[in-house]
Amino acid sequence: MSADKFSNPVVRWIDHRLPIFTFMDHELNEYPTPKNLNYFWNFGSLAGISLVIMIVTGIVLAMSYTPHVDYAFQSVERIMRDVNHGWLLRYIHMNGASFFFIVVFIHIFRGLYYGSYKAPRELLWILGVLILLLMMATAFMGYVLPWGQMSFWGATVITNLFSAIPLVGDSIVTLLWGGFSVDNPTLNRFFALHYLMPFLIVGVVILHLVALHRFGSNNPIGIDPSGPQDTVPFHPYYTIKDFFGLSIFLTLFAAAIFFFPNFMGHPDNYIPANPMQTPAHIVPEWYFLPFYAILRAVPDKLGGVVAMFGAIAVLFILPWLDRSPIRSGNFRPIFRIFFWVFVVDCIALGYLGGMPAEGIYVVLSRVATAWYFLHFLAILPLLSVIETPRPLPQSLSKSVLGGNAMAGVASAVKEKVR
Amino acid sequence: MAKIQTLKQGDGSPNKGRRDFIVVASYAMAGIGLASVAWPLIDQMNPAADTLALASIEVDISKIEMGQSITVKWRGKPVFIRHRTETEITSAQSVQLSDLKDPQTDDERVTNPQFLVMLGVCTHLGCVPLGQKSGDVKGEYDGWFCPCHGSHYDSSGRIRKGPAPLNLEIPPYQFASDAVIKIG
Ligand code: HEM
Numbered sequence: 001m002s003a004d005k006f007s008n009p010v011v012r013w014i015d016h017r018l019p020i021f022t023f024m025d026h027e028l029n030e031y032p033t034p035k036n037l038n039y040f041w042n043f044g045s046l047a048g049i050s051l052v053i054m055i056v057t058g059i060v061l062a063m064s065y066t067p068h069v070d071y072a073f074q075s076v077e078r079i080m081r082d083v084n085h086g087w088l089l090r091y092i093h094m095n096g097a098s099f100f101f102i103v104v105f106i107h108i109f110r111g112l113y114y115g116s117y118k119a120p121r122e123l124l125w126i127l128g129v130l131i132l133l134l135m136m137a138t139a140f141m142g143y144v145l146p147w148g149q150m151s152f153w154g155a156t157v158i159t160n161l162f163s164a165i166p167l168v169g170d171s172i173v174t175l176l177w178g179g180f181s182v183d184n185p186t187l188n189r190f191f192a193l194h195y196l197m198p199f200l201i202v203g204v205v206i207l208h209l210v211a212l213h214r215f216g217s218n219n220p221i222g223i224d225p226s227g228p229q230d231t232v233p234f235h236p237y238y239t240i241k242d243f244f245g246l247s248i249f250l251t252l253f254a255a256a257i258f259f260f261p262n263f264m265g266h267p268d269n270y271i272p273a274n275p276m277q278t279p280a281h282i283v284p285e286w287y288f289l290p291f292y293a294i295l296r297a298v299p300d301k302l303g304g305v306v307a308m309f310g311a312i313a314v315l316f317i318l319p320w321l322d323r324s325p326i327r328s329g330n331f332r333p334i335f336r337i338f339f340w341v342f343v344v345d346c347i348a349l350g351y352l353g354g355m356p357a358e359g360i361y362v363v364l365s366r367v368a369t370a371w372y373f374l375h376f377l378a379i380l381p382l383l384s385v386i387e388t389p390r391p392l393p394q395s396l397s398k399s400v401l402g403g404n405a406m407a408g409v410a411s412a413v414k415e416k417v418r
Numbered sequence: 419m420a421k422i423q424t425l426k427q428g429d430g431s432p433n434k435g436r437r438d439f440i441v442v443a444s445y446a447m448a449g450i451g452l453a454s455v456a457w458p459l460i461d462q463m464n465p466a467a468d469t470l471a472l473a474s475i476e477v478d479i480s481k482i483e484m485g486q487s488i489t490v491k492w493r494g495k496p497v498f499i500r501h502r503t504e505t506e507i508t509s510a511q512s513v514q515l516s517d518l519k520d521p522q523t524d525d526e527r528v529t530n531p532q533f534l535v536m537l538g539v540c541t542h543l544g545c546v547p548l549g550q551k552s553g554d555v556k557g558e559y560d561g562w563f564c565p566c567h568g569s570h571y572d573s574s575g576r577i578r579k580g581p582a583p584l585n586l587e588i589p590p591y592q593f594a595s596d597a598v599i600k601i602g
């Protein structure tokens with residue numbers, strides 16, 4: 001590969017010294033991609049674009065935001081009323097966080113269904129879970145910044161989770177607070193970290209992409225492409241498909257920003273923080289609700305915290321829990337049913353996390369929490385042993401073009417050899 | 419002795435034992451160096467001197483009627499002061515220790531049984547329990563109730579039901595006079 005493929009002499013001159021154009025051509029243009037990807041494969045690029053939207057709007061918001069307990073709330077109100085286009089920038093950032101999570105959750109469930117976490121993509125998956133963790137930390141600290149009632153009490157409850165750690169718990173909480181309660185030092189450091197962490201996410205996203213491009217995308221059939229007849233170049237085929245998906249995403253995003261900007265928020269966060277009074281019903285942002293439900297389902301402080309972090313920890317070891325060699329759920333008749341039960345279970349946990357912790361809700365939360373862990377720790381390992389998968393197609397081309405595909409024959413041979 | 423033997427057995431480098439020692443010692447030094455650089459970077463997050471200095475406050479409790487509570491702010495946290503009624507005191511004193519999750523007698527929690535002074539911070543995850551105002555829900559044990567995840571405290575501020583592990587904390591305080599207490 002040389003710089004010859006570029007006709008522009010300036011590009012050629014640069015590329016010879018710094019092969020950035022070759023790199024981009026390789027990874028974004030000619031990059032061979034399975035030709036049978038469905039729309040669930042749009043959500044990776046959507047997640048990347050969401051991250052960029054958050055960073056751009058965040059940096060401009062930071063130009064008018066004041067991280068001080070006496071001014072933070074007012075400075076956000078000033079952004080909403082007086083700063084030019086401030087309302088728009090804040091509503092984009094605020095709803096952007098929700099949309100980012102919607103996109104990432106769909107992206108993750110895509111991976112769960114099509115077995116994208118299986119060899120050789122284990123590290124790719126683990127980096128993804130790490131991104132989820134960093135996003136959660138970032139969003140949590142961002143939500144503290146406007147210093148409303150939910151900001152303050154959310155920060156109090158979440159930082160107090162660490163007090164459950166035996167022996168050192170209280171010292172850790174004091175260290176996080178920089179005082180004896182959530183106060184100005186806490187707000188200051190949360191702002192510093194909220195600014196930093198998205199850039200750490202960018203770093204992990206780059207590693208995620210390096211790992212992705214090592215073996216290329218998985219696909220709805222879950223078998224590897226056996227040659228050029230099974231792939232198409234990324235550009236223009238998937239760039240255009242991603243753009244189409246993006247336009248739909250942006251339409252929905254704009255609808256939320258302009259017509260229901262506070263739908264996913266909580267009205268109590270428009271009340272300035274009051275350290276002397278907890279709101280009657282505190283709930284975290286919607287994207288934390290399933291985890292919050294797990295926290296509350298366990299009647300013991302340390303146990304609840306362990307279960308909540310455990311809910312994410314199981315995702316890290318998932319590639320070793322599901323030992324079935326078949327990637328795609330399309331060919332796993334029993335897995336498929338349990339997958340959908342699991343989706344319902346997660347939605348149920350989200351609903352229960354938003355309800356008061358009393359009566360029937362507590363019982364249901366416990367059942368749903370037990371199921372969550374059962375799915376990963378018992379059902380998936382068991383299925384990998386007892387399930388009989390349906391026969392796999394011989395190649396991607398065959399599955400796309402039907403039984404009489406010419407290309408299918410050649411690749412089927414290769415498949416056998418492999 | 420062991421060392422000398424390794425030296426004698428030899429593996430082409432007569433000073434292997436000494437070299438290993440130097441390598442391990444340098445790693446150890448580098449480790450200590452890194453830790454001592456990291457410590458100020460971490461410890462700066464702990465409470466600063468001026469935060470620590472905001473230590474004590476004085477509160478006039480003579481105006482609190484029996485059956486009334488007030489909330490004051492100390493170290494950024496609410497402190498509950500309640501002038502308890504006779505029934506509250508007797509019911510707090512008559513509880514069996516074996517019924518308690520965090521066993522403590524009422525006597526251990528008060529200086530003067532009439533006045534209960536404690537942090538209004540739920541020992542679960544730090545919400546402020548309800549029960550200070552007359553209209554508030556007081557929970558199943560006629561004390562305080564934390565709405566966040568449903569912890570019930572009795573009229574001595576002891577945890578009776580719910581996820582909180584400990585009784586409401588008693589701050590360090592003393593009676594400066596009959597009418598004034600000094601917290602901190
Ligand atoms: C992973 C990317 C990010 C996520 C998920 C995120 C999330 C959030 C959330 C949930 C809020 C609270 C919005 C509200 O309710 O008002 C917030 C506020 C804020 N964020 Fe971010 N953020 C991200 C990136 C950034 C970046 C890179 C900056 C740059 C400094 C930034 C600066 C701010 C500021 C100044 C606020 C306070 C203003 C406000 O409340 O609207 N954010 N963020």
Ligand code: FES
Pocket residue numbers: 540541542543544545564565566567568569580581582
């Ligand atoms: S904070 Fe009081 S019950 Fe959880």
